Each structure stands twice: as C-alpha cells, then as structure tokens.
Amino acid sequence: MRLNRILPGLTAAALVLIVVVAGFAWLWRSDEPQPFMIAAANPYASEAGAAMLRKGGSAVDAAIAVQAVLSLVEPESSGLAGGAFMLHYDEKSGDVAAYDGRETAPMGATPALFLDNEGEPLPFLEAMIGGSSVGTPGVVKMLWLAHQEHGKLEWGELFQPAIKLAEEGFTVAPKLAEAIARDPVLMQMPVAQDYFYRMDANGLRVPAAEGDVLKNPAYAETLKIIAAEGWKGFYQGKVAEEIVSTVQNAPRRPGTLALSDFAAYEAKKREPICAPYRAYRVCSMPPPTSGGLTTLQILGILGNYDLKGMGPMTLTAVHFIAEAEKLAYADRDKYIGDPDFVDVPVEEMLDSAYLESRANEIDASYSMGKAKPGRLADERAMNWGMNQPVDMPSTSHFSILDSNGNAVSMTTSVEGPFGSHLMAGGMMLNNQLTDFSFVPEQDGKPIANAVAPGKRPRSSMTPVIVFDEDGEFRAAIGSPGGSRIIGYVTQTLIALIDWDMDMVAAVGLPRFLDRNGPLEIEAGTPLEQMALQLEELGHTVEARPAISGLHGILVMPDGLDGAADPRRDGNVVTGQP
Ligand code: GLU
Numbered sequence: 072m073r074l075n076r077i078l079p080g081l082t083a084a085a086l087v088l089i090v091v092v093a094g095f096a097w098l099w100r101s102d103e104p105q106p107f108m109i110a111a112a113n114p115y116a117s118e119a120g121a122a123m124l125r126k127g128g129s130a131v132d133a134a135i136a137v138q139a140v141l142s143l144v145e146p147e148s149s150g151l152a153g154g155a156f157m158l159h160y161d162e163k164s165g166d167v168a169a170y171d172g173r174e175t176a177p178m179g180a181t182p183a184l185f186l187d188n189e190g191e192p193l194p195f196l197e198a199m200i201g202g203s204s205v206g207t208p209g210v211v212k213m214l215w216l217a218h219q220e221h222g223k224l225e226w227g228e229l230f231q232p233a234i235k236l237a238e239e240g241f242t243v244a245p246k247l248a249e250a251i252a253r254d255p256v257l258m259q260m261p262v263a264q265d266y267f268y269r270m271d272a273n274g275l276r277v278p279a280a281e282g283d284v285l286k287n288p289a290y291a292e293t294l295k296i297i298a299a300e301g302w303k304g305f306y307q308g309k310v311a312e313e314i315v316s317t318v319q320n321a322p323r324r325p326g327t328l329a330l331s332d333f334a335a336y337e338a339k340k341r342e343p344i345c346a347p348y349r350a351y352r353v354c355s356m357p358p359p360t361s362g363g364l365t366t367l368q369i370l371g372i373l374g375n376y377d378l379k380g381m382g383p384m385t386l387t388a389v390h391f392i393a394e395a396e397k398l399a400y401a402d403r404d405k406y407i408g409d410p411d412f413v414d415v416p417v418e419e420m421l422d423s424a425y426l427e428s429r430a431n432e433i434d435a436s437y438s439m440g441k442a443k444p445g446r447l448a449d450e451r452a453m454n455w456g457m458n459q460p461v462d463m464p465s466t467s468h469f470s471i472l473d474s475n476g477n478a479v480s481m482t483t484s485v486e487g488p489f490g491s492h493l494m495a496g497g498m499m500l501n502n503q504l505t506d507f508s509f510v511p512e513q514d515g516k517p518i519a520n521a522v523a524p525g526k527r528p529r530s531s532m533t534p535v536i537v538f539d540e541d542g543e544f545r546a547a548i549g550s551p552g553g554s555r556i557i558g559y560v561t562q563t564l565i566a567l568i569d570w571d572m573d574m575v576a577a578v579g580l581p582r583f584l585d586r587n588g589p590l591e592i593e594a595g596t597p598l599e600q601m602a603l604q605l606e607e608l609g610h611t612v613e614a615r616p617a618i619s620g621l622h623g624i625l626v627m628p629d630g631l632d633g634a635a636d637p638r639r640d641g642n643v644v645t646g647q648p
Pocket of ligand 1: 485506530552554558
C-alpha cells in the first residue's frame with residue numbers, strides 16, 4: 072500500500088531528473104565548440120582557413136580564405152580567375168546546397184571554337200594556350216553567394232591571409248616547382264615568364280625552385296579590391312578590364328571574352344544529387360559536372376553486388392568496380408552537358424531498376440571490353456552523340472568541417488596546369504573551355520557537351536558529402552584528376568563504406584580506374600602484381616602514375632579523422648575556436 076503511494080512519486084522525480092539532465096546535456100552540446108578540421112592541398116591554404124575557424128568563422132568563411140591563398144600558392148591548379156563547385160552542409164537546418172561557380176563560354180564563342188580551318192579538332196596544347204580557352208570566371212561570384220547565405224566573418228577579413236602572403240612572399244612547394252619546370256610554354260608567356268622565372272648571371276631564365284620565395288604584388292592589389300568591393304571588385308572595373316584585355320590581346324589565339332560576359336555571369340545554386348549507398352546517403356554536385364552523377368551511377372550499379380564480401384582490393388572487387396565504371400563512363404559521354412542547354416536525364420540515369428539492369432551486364436568471369444551507353448526511355452536524350460574530350464590534370468579539392476558541424480566540400484580549377492597560361496591581376500586565367508567537346512557533332516548528331524555561347528563546359532569535379540542513416544554528417548571528400556576524378560572519388564567512397572577503412576587508409580590506397588578504356592592501375596604499387604590476372608579476366612591493363620589529390624574528413628566514433636593525399640603537398644589542420 073505504502074509502496075503504491077511512493078512509486079508514482081519516485082517515477083515523477085526520476086522523470087524530472089531525466090529531463091533536467093538531458094536539458095543540460097543538450098545545452099552543453101550546443102555550447103561546447105566541437106573541433107574543426109580542414110584538409111587542403113597546401114599548408115598555407117589550410118592554415119589560412121584554420122585562422123578563420125579559430126576566430127569562430129564558418130566553413131564557408133574558411134573556404135574563401137583557403138581559395139584566396141590557393142590561387143597564390145597553387146596557381147597551377149586553381150584560382151580566383153577559374154571555376155569551382157561547392158557542396159555545403161548546414162548543420163542546423165540539415166540542408167545540403169550545391170553552388171555552381173563553373174565558367175561560361177563568352178557570348179562570342181562558336182561551336183567551331185576548337186576546330187582548325189579544315190574542321191578538324193585542334194591539338195590540345197594549341198587549344199589550351201592563349202585567349203580562346205578562357206571562360207568567364209565563376210569562383211568569386213560563387214563564394215560571394217555562399218558567403219551571403221553562410222558567412223559569419225566580414226567578407227574583407229577573409230582575404231587578409233592571402234594579401235599578407237602575396238606581399239611578404241611564400242615558399243614554393245614541390246608540386247608548383249615541378250609544374251613550372253615541366254611546363255613546355257610558360258617561359259614564353261608574357262607576365263608569367265617574369266613571375267615564375269628569374270634571370271641568372273648569364274641572362275638565362277631559371278624556373279622558380281622548391282623553397283624559393285615568390286611575391287605577387289599584383290595579386291595583393293587584386294585581393295584588396297575584391298576585399299573592399301565584394302564581387303563587384305572582380306566583375307567590374309580594373310580587375311575585369313585587365314582580364315578582358317589580356318584575353319583579347321593574347322599573343323596566341325586571342326579570345327572574345329568581354330566585359331559584358333563578366334556583367335552577365337551568374338553563380339547558381341542547384342539541387343544537389345543524393346542517392347543511398349548501403350546504409351549511407353551520398354550527396355554530390357549535379358550537372359554541369361558529370362562527377363556527381365557518374366559516381367552515383369557507379370555506386371548504384373555496385374549496390375547490386377557484395378563488395379564487402381569480395382574484400383578490399385581483391386581481384387574480384389577490382390574487376391567488378393572497373394566494369395561498373397565502364398558502364399557509367401559510357402553513359403557520361405553520351406548524356407551529360409550543361410543542364411541549362413541540354414536535357415540531362417538525371418532521374419532516369421539514377422533509377423534503381425535501370426542501374427540494376429546495367430549491373431546485370433557485368434560478367435563475373437570476363438570483362439565487357441568497351442561498354443555501350445545504356446538505352447534510356449527518354450528519346451530526346453538519345454539524340455546526343457558521344458563526347459570528344461581531352462584533359463590534363465591540375466585542380467584542387469578541399470574539405471572543411473567547422474566547429475558548429477557545417478561542412479564544405481569544394482573542388483576548384485583553372486583546368487590544365489596554369490590554365491591558359493595567361494596571367495592578369497596576379498592570377499592565372501583558366502582554360503576551362505577546353506572541357507567542351509572540341510567536335511560539336513558526330514555522325515550528324517549534336518554532342519551534349521558542344522560549345523555554345525553562355526554555356527558551361529561539362530566537368531568531372533566531384534565534391535561529395537556522406538551522411539549516415541540518421542542523417543548525420545559522416546564524411547567530405549573530393550579530388551582533382553580530370554576525368555579520373557570520378558574513379559578516384561568512387562574508389563575512396565567504397566574503401567570508407569564497404570571496406571570500413573579510415574580516411575588515411577582510403578586516401579592512401581593504390582589507385583585503379585576504368586574510364587571505359589584500359590583499366591588503369593597506379594604504377595609502382597602492389598596492384599602491378601595483379602596485372603596478369605586482370606588481363607586473364609579480359610582487361611587491357613595500363614600501369615601509370617595516378618596523381619589523385621584526395622582531401623577528406625571522416626567522423627569516427629572517437630573523433631575526427633582527416634587525410635591529405637600523399638601524392639600532393641597538402642595537410643590536415645584541426646583545432647578549436
Ligand atoms: N577541368 C576539369 C574538370 O572540371 C578538372 C581538371 C583536373 O582535375 O585537372 O573536370
């Protein structure tokens with residue numbers, strides 16, 4: 072009897088206690104700053120981003136500081152006169168946003184942009200160097216747009232680390248030194264020849280070497296204008312005028328890029344594309360990059376097979392992944408272009424029944440050789456001919472998680488090493504237009520990725536954010552590597568998800584991929600020992616260097632795990648505000 076009276080009281084007291092403790096725990100959780108992490112391709116850049124995060128800046132604030140510094144210290148890869156895609160996760164709302172800062176073709180561009188007088192495609196180097204490959208840069212407007220929505224610190228403050236480095240000088244990293252030394256034309260280009268080379272006692276030009284200190288006052292001046300005037304500082308006035316005049320008066324293949332192209336440029340906020348993979352949800356950029364769609368197609372095909380059971384990096388796993396890649400790359404070449412110009416059948420390409428039918432085309436015992444694009448129900452899409460792309464790797468990827476749990480996964484590029492090789496305002500001008508198909512049609516059929524005024528060239532950049540089944544942020548990852556980006560990122564996702572690897576192990580794996588051509592394996596790695604068996608399975612194997620540049624962050628049960636690709640110069644910085 073007495074117990075009956077005491078029990079409800081005790082239960083009520085216990086309930087109150089639980090609510091109070093939970094309340095405190097929640098308060099503690101939201102008050103206690105979580106550690107931040109940043110993984111980027113150059114320590115100066117990671118440090119600039121970390122400096123913003125220490126001040127309580129957001130992931131987007133840090134991204135802007137990182138990009139401003141990368142433009143200076145890794146000019147062969149990305150810069151403010153280039154383009155980028157940024158995937159952003161907002162912890163509070165749970166929203167994922169996809170910001171498109173891809174370059175556009177100037178209004179003066181024609182489908183014959185990269186054809187010679189006989190209508191034949193130009194050799195790549197000829198098309199790349201000079202003014203006609205320069206697209207309207209998109210990075211600054213994209214960063215501005217993201218900052219309007221997610222910035223915490225003042226816009227101008229974000230450029231201070233880059234301004235200081237440009238004025239006081241930075242030490243040349245190994246990859247930059249290598250890129251200068253290897254470049255066939257940089258020494259002949261106006262401005263660049265004086266910036267990247269010094270005269271020795273005999274009056275000969277000597278390339279800047281690892282450890283040399285470079286100062287870039289012209290870039291410091293550009294940055295000060297952008298810091299003070301916002302996006303207008305780049306798209307109007309002195310900076311835009313200098314870029315336009317450099318392109319129009321280029322010593323090789325002058326281009327048509329005009330101030331009106333700068334005035335018309337818009338960065339776009341697009342719907343990200345997300346798809347389930349095992350117990351996770353993988354999100355990436357939609358077209359005009361082919362990266363997200365192709366990666367999700369490969370994963371969607373492989374979802375029909377037990378990669379975990381096959382085991383990490385086994386012969387069977389490599390075979391199945393390569394075959395799935397062949398199928399997805401075949402679709403990529405046929406269907407993907409700028410969605411503002413062509414009708415990309417995104418939903419059908421990610422339809423699970425379609426991907427299962429594609430998975431059924433894989434033979435466990437023999438390679439299919441050359442995969443054909445799938446037949447989609449959308450008849451309009453069938454009109455597109457196959458793309459004719461050529462690319463050379465440069466580009467940069469960075470991942471950032473701020474102390475409030477917001478994340479940025481951003482891939483950024485001037486396209487080929489040193490872009491068009493033209494320099495203005497202390498920046499390398501991109502050659503992103505060579506990401507268009509040089510040939511506008513094939514067998515009378517228009518190519519989805521043909522050049523058109525105002526159009527964005529198809530990209531391969533694949534910034535990714537992964538969520539677990541509770542919708543919690545789990546990982547951010549991406550890579551440079553031209554059209555190989557897709558293979559690099561996909562393999563890393565499989566290593567994280569199917570093979571339970573941590574970020575360091577996944578990023579360090581020997582690379583392999585198949586772009587519907589030969590099966591490429593990373594030279595000098597144990598994969599070479601598998602070559603014979605892969606050939607017995609019908610693969611044409613090609614061992615070559617694989618210069619991925621994966622920079623990723625992974626949430627582990629015991630904290631954050633980040634990795635910088637050992638094949639590049641980057642690092643990981645962590646800390647607290
Ligand atoms: N321009 C290429 C793209 O947007 C990237 C080039 C690279 O990764 O080197 O896909």
